[in-house]
Amino acid sequence: MKNVTLGRTGICVPQNGFGALPVQRVSLDEAVVLLRKAYDGGMRFFDTARAYSDSEEKLGAAFGDGYVKRDEIVITTKTQAKTPEAFWKDLETSLATLKTEYIDVYQFHLMGQCYKPGDGTGMYECMQEAKAKGMIKHIGGTAHKLGIAKELIESDLYETVQYPMSYLASDKEIELIHMCNEHNVGFIGMKGLAGGLITNSKAAMAFISQFDGAVPIWGIQRDKELDEWLSYMDETPSMDDEIKAFIESERKELMGDFCRGCGYCSPCTVGIQINQCNRMSLMLRRAPSDAWLSEYWQEEMKKIDECVNCGACLPRCPYELNIPELLKKNLEDYRMVLKGERKVK
Structure with missing residues (x-):
């Protein structure tokens, strides 16, 4: 060292x-x-x-x-x-x-x-x-x-x-x-x-x-x-x-517009846990899937459907991510995993 x-x-x-x-x-x-x-x-x-x-x-x-x-x-x-x-x-x-x-x-x-x-x-x-x-x-x-x-x-x-x-x-x-x-x-x-x-x-x-x-x-x-x-x-x-x-x-797989999970976008006006839900796709590939596919997280991911596109999270994001769009992509991917249409690690 x-x-x-x-x-x-x-x-x-x-x-x-x-x-x-x-x-x-x-x-x-x-x-x-x-x-x-x-x-x-x-x-x-x-x-x-x-x-x-x-x-x-x-x-x-x-x-x-x-x-x-x-x-x-x-x-x-x-x-x-x-x-x-x-x-x-x-x-x-x-x-x-x-x-x-x-x-x-x-x-x-x-x-x-x-x-x-x-x-x-x-x-x-x-x-x-x-x-x-x-x-x-x-x-x-x-x-x-x-x-x-x-x-x-x-x-x-x-x-x-x-x-x-x-x-x-x-x-x-x-x-x-x-x-x-x-x-x-x-x-x-x-x-x-x-x-x-x-x-x-x-x-x-x-x-x-x-x-x-x-x-x-x-x-x-x-x-x-x-x-x-x-x-x-x-x-x-x-x-x-x-x-x-x-x-x-790793860089080829993960780099780009990914959420770092810092949480500075919170609080969400409809209660979405943005910092976790916004990178769920990546976590499913890199963390044990049983934890992320629990009933608790299924309910949390459903909240994305309630997004009203108020934009409150956008100026708070240090990385200038399009948070509403990323949330929708993560939800779509999550539902594919639940249906067995996409495998997780």
Whole structure:
């Protein structure tokens, strides 16, 4: 496992980060065991967010009581605040729940604009003040829109940029890593498994390991998932002809207008679970079919018939997908599977 330096932050960590969004789905005790096992196994980079319900609290419980020395780990978190008042409230809450005196990288979460000094929002000035006070060490931003990510990098105001990155990324998206290196900005790769579509962790690890200056954060919820990532600490997969051929076949099958499952399109006005229903076709091919063909999901898929084409979801989609059309295609395919007219994996 190579060590990666995140741009001008100077942060140097093993290239295998822990994405703490999924730990909100397990108990406090389970989360503490999982997080400490990750640390004991060599992981040093832990990413969470104020929006991930009790994820910060669980990180605080795992590491805030002296189990590790504070400077032995890197903690990054995020705020969705849109006003200075909300910013300071989020920051104070994060420091308290994480049981820490400072946050290594504080990030604006899911940015719809690149905050800059003097833009009238006061948001970037909040980051500057928090850094001056020692409450945070570095300023970062996360984005799902390519244009916003580019602006963050080119502004030279942000020390890290977090963006979805997997072997299904387009060439334009992969170019972001090179841009970050040129601007001395650390790149944090989220959704390395494309929201569950990628099931070959070896190939995913080999892909991201090709790039300097990039730290991937793997969403980890189960012990067996952690074991898989920890196994790569000593024997990191590298890109070879076999993996390269596999990735090429995956890209041919999966790339294009597919839903990443981020959920930012929600809520739907008629209650459709867009982030799952909109990629049901792919999940049927790549996940055990019995789960997706259950009575529950059959009822959820039926809701697509109730779509009123209100368009509320369209401007929310970071990837500018035609969501109503994709939903209809997924429903048609789903019904073919139910009738036995199409086989699933």
